[in-house]
Amino acid sequence: MSDIPDWSKQRSWGVRLDWGLAGARALGPGSAAVIVVDVLSFTTSVSVAVDAGTRVLPYPWRDDTAAEFAAAQRAELAVGRSAVSARQPWSLSPAALRSAPAPQRLVLPSPNGSAISAAVEGVPVLAACLRNARAVAGWIAEQGWGTAQYPIAIIAAGEHWPGQDLMRPAVEDWLGAAAVVSALAALGVGPLSPEASAAKASYEGIADIGALVTGCASGLELAANGFGADVAVATELEASKAVPVLIDGAFADAS
Template sequence: MFEQSPYEVRVEWGRRGARDAASRGDIVIIVDVLSFSSTVISALRYGSIIYPFPPNLDGRGYANKVGANYILGRAEATKIGNPTLSPGTFNHGHSNKKYVLSSLNGAFCTWVASKVPALLIGSLINASSVASVANQLRIKTKANITVIPCGEQWSDARENEDALRPSIEDYLGAGAILSYLNGKKSPEVEVCIGAFKHSKQKLNELVWECGSGRELRERGFAEDVKYCSHLNVDQTVPILNKDHFVTVSEK
């Protein structure tokens, strides 16, 4: 199979990319800008304990098993004031509390790639910090690095069609992180970095107007789009510790 194996730094899309990276034993950085990655970063900044879980399995049962709260959908959780898949819904009141967070993309890709030397969560908001940690881990473990922009899922994919919808916010988030990584980069990585550098001065505008951004805005979550489009505003770096995320300094 033709792949990016000659290179130390790679970029692969979605669940298939996560599976391939895991099979190679790479350090993995999961990028789901709107909004799994950004939400996990925000939650850990406030001391929450996040368990990622795929939405096609029994998340409520799993939450009961680990003694955690199951995070509801945005609209449902907002009505009752609970944290949800929105970075701004976490605060100091959620410190040391356990939450199970499911999503079609970021949580699912995390689940697929969980058995790797290190799995980190990256986004635009912590791009330089997560890259710095990955650079240190690559020296320590001698493993290569794969950045996974998760993309979205088409809701109306027909039989024999790929459900993955590549999304520019994840591609730009991946490009930002990749631009800070050390090591021999694949051509795919170089193009991704080029897209980020070309767009760097108008990230807010592009994320605001992209398909995913417009979808969230129309559902009433414009503040999520604004927050998630900022570059390097958070130094929190989540790393998977068996079945839940901790900050790198806690591991």
């Protein structure tokens, strides 16, 4: 984007990190790939669904257009967490997805990770979380990406403040992004931008990632609304070897 200042693009680094849709628009162009991280819960749900063989179609809005889109794509539609039923057992809840029948194709609306994934154009998009950070990093390394010549952009999705169109930096997404950076660095991928280096240091300095995510604002929000099981799924560190890559509009395993 022409209105993004050059100093913000982390140009000299192979592994770059930023926040939200604006960060994806700043770092995406010119990157070899964009890795979206939305731990609670879009990319965690993608990992669970892809593990089960489902192709996941990201969609930014949960409104009437989502149903129309799902019908046009011959896909099932995930509903709000509290709206699941025997007819529509799929939602953004990774725990609910795990217990529901696995459809061939599923539209998964989300205003954060899904919206970012759908907005990125022209480069591969991957969905990473705490369940598959190492697998995603390994796949990136196999492509020869993450260098100054072929940089990657890691985007921590963040949340929205209730009732406001303002992004809330979410510590779980920072840690999910940091887990990918740490795994990449262990494979010798880089150089890391200062932002990515700071994330790596924070991740590697935390003794109990699961406890931190459970106790953070987003974890407490889900628990207060009766969805604490989603946090438990999200903190299954490195439980998945699937690498969800957006192919023809749907996330599928590329590993």
